[in-house]
Structure formats: C-alpha cells, structure tokens
Amino acid sequence: MASPLADLDELVLKCRDEKSKQYIREAVSCYKAGAFRSAIVSTWIAVTFDIIDKIRELALSGDKEAENQLEIFEKARRQNDITSALKFEREILGIAKDKLELISHIECLDLERLKEDRDRCAHPSMTSEGEIFNPPAELARVHIRNTVEYLLQYPPAQGKHALDKLLAEVDSEYFPITPEQAQIALRQSPIFKPRDSLVRNFIIVLLKKLLNDVTEQKKAYRYKSALKATETMHKQIYNDTLGKKLSDLLKALVLEDENLPKIAEIIRYLPDFWIYTDDNVRHKIETYVENLPSEHIKLLEVFLDFKYLQEQAKKRLNQIDTKEELEKIEYQLGIHPLIADRSIDLYLLSDSYGQA
Structure with a gap:
C-alpha cells in the first residue's frame, strides 16, 4: 500500500526556483538528521526567497504592484536599512496574498504559522525563560510540505x-x-x-x-x-x-x-x-430543433449530425415540403445524405415538371 505521506525528496524536485530549491533541500537534510529547528528556519528562508524572486519576475513583466514592492525591498537593501528590511519580511505574506494574489487566505494562515514557528526556533525572546522550543518532526514536515504545495512549485x-x-x-x-x-x-x-x-x-x-x-x-x-x-x-x-x-x-x-x-x-x-446538461434545458433544445423556425432552417444540418438531437432534426426535415425551404439549409461538406433523400422525396411528390 502506498504511503499517504508526501516523499520529501519528490517535494524538492517540484520546486521551481533554484535558490528556493536549495533552501528546501537543506531543510529536508536537517529534517532527516533530526535538526527540526533548523529545518523550520530553512523552510521560512525558502519562502522569503521565493516570494522576492516572484516579485522580481512580475516586475519584469510589467506588474505595477510588483514594481512598487521591489522598489521598497531594493531601497532597504541598498541603504542597509535593517528596520525596513524586517518590516518587509513581517509583511511579505500579506503582500503575497492581498497585493500579488500568489497565495489564498487559508494558505496564508498556514504560512503565518510557519513564520511564528521560525521565530520560536530562531529567537530566544519568543520562548519562555529557561525553555528551548523543540518542534516535533511532524511539525517540521508539514511546514516543508505546505511551503512547496502552496508556493514553491508555482510560477509567479x-x-x-x-x-x-x-x-x-x-x-x-x-x-x-x-x-x-x-x-x-x-x-x-x-x-x-x-x-x-x-x-x-x-x-x-x-x-x-x-x-x-x-x-x-x-x-x-x-x-x-x-x-x-x-x-x-x-x-x-x-x-x-x-x-x-x-x-x-x-x-x-x-x-x-x-x-x-x-x-x-x-x-x-x-x-x-x-x-453535462440538465433535463429541462435538454427538453427546451429538443423542442426548438423539432419545431425549428424557417428563419433558422439553415442550421438543420448541424442538428442532423448531432446524435443527441438527430431524431428531432429528422422530424423537422420531414416537415419541409418546398424546394425553396430545403435550399436554405447550409452545408459544411457537401449535401447531407438525409437532406438529399428528402430532396428526392419532394421531387417524386411534385405534381408537375415545373414544380419539380
């Protein structure tokens, strides 16, 4: 029986961006080694790198919001503005959800949980005094999976x-x-x-x-x-x-x-x-074809070739009693055999040479 758990190495291969893939690969290595705190930290880094790279791609394609966000990020980087850089990191999931539509509301909630756990793993101030945050293996694994499934595998x-x-x-x-x-x-x-x-x-x-x-x-x-x-x-x-x-x-x-x-x-x-059609819609269409108005008679060949409406189309064809009405029908690839048969019937039923 196949395991319901996602294979972590396969998740790495799903990653689209090389830098993000390196960090997720590192997170998987940490997970396999039992270093679950490091796995969670590397997973969050992969998220931030991936979103920033997607912002760059969208900016190159002319997305105005992406251009604005990229300018904010680049300005903080050029000026070595740590405060602005930290603010950008705090807001990056909101930017991805609300301004760039890279993730959904539910996906954002799960990735916010990843960020909270990263803070617990990396910052002593986020844990109780004298305690070390020890995330279970399952928590690290679900963060790795969510990151790839929600974000890293998709284009921007x-x-x-x-x-x-x-x-x-x-x-x-x-x-x-x-x-x-x-x-x-x-x-x-x-x-x-x-x-x-x-x-x-x-x-x-x-x-x-x-x-x-x-x-x-x-x-x-x-x-x-x-x-x-x-x-x-x-x-x-x-x-x-x-x-x-x-x-x-x-x-x-x-x-x-x-x-x-x-x-x-x-x-x-x-x-x-x-x-894929409901019975009431089918019934109305069938009635329409069976009583096809003269001004729509040109469409009859289409219905004759459609197996679900062929019987209704045949009934309408047999109601045609003049050569003039028959000639209004439009043909796709030459005269339809059933229309040819009706034409012969009309000829045989004609009372005179002129009528034929």
Whole structure:
C-alpha cells in the first residue's frame, strides 16, 4: 500500500526556483538528521526567497504592484536599512496574498504559522525563560510540505493577473486556432503549472465568451482551441468544471428564445456539452430543433449530425415540403445524405415538371 505521506525528496524536485530549491533541500537534510529547528528556519528562508524572486519576475513583466514592492525591498537593501528590511519580511505574506494574489487566505494562515514557528526556533525572546522550543518532526514536515504545495512549485502569476494574462494571449490575433498548436502556446503560460482555481476560472470565462459574446468566427475558433488544449492539459479539472458550471450557463442562455440558434454553434465548439446538461434545458433544445423556425432552417444540418438531437432534426426535415425551404439549409461538406433523400422525396411528390 502506498504511503499517504508526501516523499520529501519528490517535494524538492517540484520546486521551481533554484535558490528556493536549495533552501528546501537543506531543510529536508536537517529534517532527516533530526535538526527540526533548523529545518523550520530553512523552510521560512525558502519562502522569503521565493516570494522576492516572484516579485522580481512580475516586475519584469510589467506588474505595477510588483514594481512598487521591489522598489521598497531594493531601497532597504541598498541603504542597509535593517528596520525596513524586517518590516518587509513581517509583511511579505500579506503582500503575497492581498497585493500579488500568489497565495489564498487559508494558505496564508498556514504560512503565518510557519513564520511564528521560525521565530520560536530562531529567537530566544519568543520562548519562555529557561525553555528551548523543540518542534516535533511532524511539525517540521508539514511546514516543508505546505511551503512547496502552496508556493514553491508555482510560477509567479496565479491570481487575477494570471487570468488576465491568459485571456490577453487568447484574444491575440496570432493565437493558434488548432488545439495542438494552442497547447504548445499555453505551455509557456501560467496555465501550464497552475492552481486548480486558475484552470477553473479560465475555463468558465472561455465558456461564457463562447456562449454569449463571440460573433466573429476566427475569435470563436481561438476560444475553442484554448478550451480543447486546456482539456488535454487538465482533463479532470475540465470535466469537473463543465459538470458543475456548463448547465447553469446554458440554462441562462436558453431562457431567451432568441438565443436558441446559438445551440448550433455550441455543438460545433463543444460537442460533448449534452452530457453535462440538465433535463429541462435538454427538453427546451429538443423542442426548438423539432419545431425549428424557417428563419433558422439553415442550421438543420448541424442538428442532423448531432446524435443527441438527430431524431428531432429528422422530424423537422420531414416537415419541409418546398424546394425553396430545403435550399436554405447550409452545408459544411457537401449535401447531407438525409437532406438529399428528402430532396428526392419532394421531387417524386411534385405534381408537375415545373414544380419539380
């Protein structure tokens, strides 16, 4: 049976930054040697180095808040201002949580506990007189794990900044329109090694844009390729997100009858959407297809090719009794066999050569 405990050496390999990795490796060595106080101190040093390096990376990418924080840190370092440097260290987790969105509220609480334990380990003033703080092995281990799992394994952009960056990339005219090429592009973005929340939010925003905002075909293809690439990279999160969110988005969409033609586009972009849809939404879509208005008849081929709506589409096709209405249907790759059969039926039923 596999151990539920995380392997510490594997945690070291997850670290993204080399300096942080060195300190975590040192913390693991101290832990294995039984020097648990030293392990906790090294773990906190890894946290501070990692956040400062992430601030540098974000500043280089143009993040104004990161530029401000970097200037504060560099000024204290240049002037050898110990008071300002200590103040920056005290506030560094708050900066990471509130101003840079590198960690969540819960993660910040756990890392604050690490800082408190580091103070107990390193500062005699933080313990009772005559007592030595002896942290148990379990405490040192959980701090090492939390540090890597919450912070050290991730690239700097993970909050709203990361989401904005991803959407700007997909909105670019030069973003690929094929899933394979989109996957290559996204491997250089924050979505490559993200928190689950970033993947979920990215998927939800792309879905909303596809369902509600996109009218330009090329832009729709970019969103579709980004979605399919994200599905390939993060299959489980993608399935969970569609299962929880897609039906609600579709419910809001089909509430207004004028939005129902968008279902054809959804079939083109998200052919597996049906399995995530509630029964009441399915029923409305089925009724719409079975009674497809003449002004929407051009969409009929899309529904004929969609197995979940094929029966309703066939019924609507068999209601067509004029060549003029049949000719309104748009074809993707030549005339559909069922439409060809209906065309022959109309020809055979015609009363005269002119009508045929």
